[in-house]
Amino acid sequence: MSEPLVVARDVKKTFVHEGKVVPVLNGVDLSVAKGEMLCVVGPSGTGKSTLLHILGTLDLPTSGSITYEGRDVTRLSSSELARFRNRTLGFVFQFHHLMPEFDALENVMMPGLVQGLPRAPLKKRARELLEEVGLAHRLAHRPGELSGGEQQRVALARALVLDPALILADEPTGNLDSRTSEQVHQLFFELNARRGTTFLIVTHSRDMAQRMPRVVTMRDGVVERDERKSETYRDRDGRQEAALDVLPPGADGSATEPSATATAADPTKPSSSRENAGESAVGDTEGDAAATSTNASDEAGNRA
Numbered sequence: 001m002s003e004p005l006v007v008a009r010d011v012k013k014t015f016v017h018e019g020k021v022v023p024v025l026n027g028v029d030l031s032v033a034k035g036e037m038l039c040v041v042g043p044s045g046t047g048k049s050t051l052l053h054i055l056g057t058l059d060l061p062t063s064g065s066i067t068y069e070g071r072d073v074t075r076l077s078s079s080e081l082a083r084f085r086n087r088t089l090g091f092v093f094q095f096h097h098l099m100p101e102f103d104a105l106e107n108v109m110m111p112g113l114v115q116g117l118p119r120a121p122l123k124k125r126a127r128e129l130l131e132e133v134g135l136a137h138r139l140a141h142r143p144g145e146l147s148g149g150e151q152q153r154v155a156l157a158r159a160l161v162l163d164p165a166l167i168l169a170d171e172p173t174g175n176l177d178s179r180t181s182e183q184v185h186q187l188f189f190e191l192n193a194r195r196g197t198t199f200l201i202v203t204h205s206r207d208m209a210q211r212m213p214r215v216v217t218m219r220d221g222v223v224e225r226d227e228r229k230s231e232t233y234r235d236r237d238g239r240q241e242a243a244l245d246v247l248p249p250g251a252d253g254s255a256t257e258p259s260a261t262a263t264a265a266d267p268t269k270p271s272s273s274r275e276n277a278g279e280s281a282v283g284d285t286e287g288d289a290a291a292t293s294t295n296a297s298d299e300a301g302n303r304a
């Protein structure tokens with residue numbers, strides 16, 4: 001197993017509600033390796049979403065630490081956090097938080113616009129991702145002109161546009177019909193095998209959990225069980241599809257896929273290429289667009 005990407009140590013979280021302390025996480029320990037794919041399951045109200053928000057740095061633990069490659073992100077300033085989040089994490093929520101005034105293509109481009117990345121390669125990458133999720137024919141539709149499942153797929157493409165190391169998904173297929181859910185699940189597995197993207201998915205879907213190589217079960221705010229199946233994933237009929245450990249990114253020949261030409265498309269060198277791209281965009285004509293979208297995007301993040 002490769003080195004840990006993120007480690008939660010003794011994470012506790014309490015909320016204060018009407019003057020009463022509500023303990024929600026009671027000491028969660030969890031380590032997720034690079035390239036791993038796991039799901040978190042457990043009864044409603046057991047703290048899954050709370051943990052996901054804390055892992056995603058959208059909320060702070062009451063105590064305990066969250067380290068990414070050894071760096072404790074609970075100690076970062078809010079501007080450092082925003083940068084870290086934008087570069088490292090992709091979020092997919094049950095309710096997708098798309099921006100209603102922008103079309104599908106612009107919504108997918110948004111994380112890159114916020115960073116001031118050059119518009120042309122970003123647009124190309126966004127278009128490719130929308131094609132990959134089956135929405136080539138809906139690029140110019142605004143969220144209100146898309147079905148729920150289509151909106152969810154736009155949100156997924158948006159989460160992937162900067163090639164994050166880790167996708168955090170909270171019931172990503174909770175609002176989708178079974179066929180669309182299956183397509184989204186399949187896409188997760190493909191991206192994991194092809195790009196080495198790490199996935200942590202909170203789900204109530206038995207189907208999804210059955211196919212995951214690792215299932216973490218939470219109960220009463222702690223990890224009750226952490227089950228690693230064989231290092232393989234299975235398709236819907238239970239057939240073994242691939243051994244995750246022996247299929248590095250690009251091993252299926254996808255290294256030549258067109259998206260590799262987009263900015264920061266190589267997941268093995270995310271920060272340097274993104275930094276360069278970001279620097280080269282200083283004074284870029286897109287500066288205004290990026291500046292205006294920052295607030296909107298922050299707002300989306302807060303709502304998330």
Ligand SMILES: Nc1ncnc2c1ncn2[C@@H]1O[C@H](COP(=O)(O)OP(=O)(O)OP(=O)(O)O)[C@@H](O)[C@H]1O
Binds near residue numbers: 017044046049050
């Ligand atoms: N801001 C808050 N203030 C008070 N209590 C909260 C707050 N946010 C969450 N909780 C409580 O924390 C508990 C865990 O919530 P959480 O959303 O993490 O559960 P979950 O495991 O994701 O459940 P579900 O499967 O229903 O989505 C719940 O009982 C919830 O009421």
Ligand SMILES: [Mg+2]
Binds near residue numbers: 050170
């Ligand atoms: Mg939840």
